[in-house]
Amino acid sequence: MKVPGITKTWWRVQVKSQLEELLGYVQLIEKGFASRLKRAEKRPFQVPKRFKNEAAVDRYYRDRSNELHALSKEFPSLVRRTAFLHLYSILEKRLLLICEGVHRDQPHLQPLSADKNKGIVKAKKYLKNEAKVDFPDQTNDWIEIQRMQELRNRFAHSIGKPMPATLDEYIKKNKSFFKVGMMDSFSLTPAYLPHVIELVGRFHEAVLNAIPDETFKDDLRIGKS
C-alpha cells in the first residue's frame, strides 16, 4: 500500500521555510546588534566617580571599547559565520535527503552508503552517475556552491591553514560579500548571507526540477508502509 508521503510541493515549502527562517534570524539578530550599538554609542564616555585609581579607569575604557567592538564587528561577524555554517548544513542535508528519496523510489540503484564521497559531492555523484539525473553542475550556482564548500571547510576546520587558491580568488573577486583583512583573514559582509540563501534556494529548485516527474510522480516518499 502506498501512503501519502512528502510531495515535491511540500518539499519545496519545507526548504523555503527553512531558508526564510534563517534569513529572518540573521536579519533580526543583526538589527538587534545595530540598535544596541546605537545605544552604547550614545552613552557618554564618562568614567564613573567610584573609579579612583588609574587601573580602574583603564579597565573602564577597555571594557567600553570592547563592548563597541563586539557589537559593531565581532558579534555580527559571528552571527554571519555561524548562520553560513547552518545554511551549508541545510544544503548538504537536503541534497542527501533527495538522494535517499531517489533510492527509496528506485531500490534497484546502489544505496547511497556505497559511495565513499561525502556531502554535496556524494549527492552530486549519486544523482548524476547512479540515478542518471541531469544534475545542474554546469551552472554558475554549482561553481559558487563549491566555493561555499571551501569556505565552510575553512570556517569549520582549517583556520590557519593555507587558503585554497579558488577560495582566495572568490573572496577577492566578490568585494561586496567579503571584507579582506590581513594575513588571509576576512569576514562576511551583511550582503553575503542573503545572497547565498537565495542561491541555495535556487539551486535546490534546479535539482528538484532535474528529477524527472515520471520517476517520482510528484511524490518524494519519505514514509512508506
Next chain:
Amino acid sequence: MAKFIGVDMRRILDRVFDTELDELKDYVETVEDALKGKLKSFEERAERRAEGMSPAAKDRYFESLAEDAHFLWGRFPALTWKTAFIGAYSIFEHALINLCGHTAHYGGHEIRVEDIQGKGIFAAQTYLKKVCKVSFPDNCADWQDILHMNRIRNLLVHRLGHMKHGSAWKGLPQYLKRKAKLIEFTEGGDIRFLDGYCLDAIETYRRFFKATLAAVPDHLLRGKEVEL
C-alpha cells in the same frame, strides 16, 4: 646563570583560547538577551493591540501571532545555541591542532599533526600522545563528554541535528541523563538544545584544554633557557 628569555607559549595559548571562548559566550548571552527583549516588546505590543477586542477576536489575533512568537522564544534561541555550539567546537579543535603545531616546533618533531591518520581532535589526541609523549587527559570525564559533543556536532553539521532511528551511539542515553535539563532528543529523533547546554559545552572545552595544557611538559611549550 640560566635564564628563560623565550615566550611562554602555554600562557599565550591559554589566554587566546579563553578569550575566544569568552567572546563566544558573550555573543550567546547578548543574542539571548536581545531575543528576550524582542519577545517582551512583541508581547506588550500584542497585548496593547488586543485591548478592547472580543474574546473570540482576541483568540484569533493571538493565534495569528503564534508563529512569530514561537520563533522568538523557541526557534531563534535554539538556532543561536546550535550554531554557537558548532562554533565552540571549531575553536576547540583549532586550539588543539594549534597546540600540536607548537609542541612540534619546540619539541623538534619532524612529524606533524597533519601526517597523523584521523582528523581534528582525534589526530591531535594521537599526535600529543604518541609523538610528543604527552599524558593527554583522555581518561577524564570531560574528554568522554567531548566525544559525545563531537558526535552531536557531526549530527548538527551533516544531518541538521536529526538522528536516524536506531543509530544512537554507545553511552548516549547515560550522557543525556546526566545532561537532562540541557539537551534532549525529540521523539522524531531531532536534537533539542535547552537553555544552558551551549554554555555548559563551552566550559567543558575550557576545562579540558586547560587540563591538556597542564599535561604538556615545559620543554614542549617554550624556548630553551640560555646562559646569560
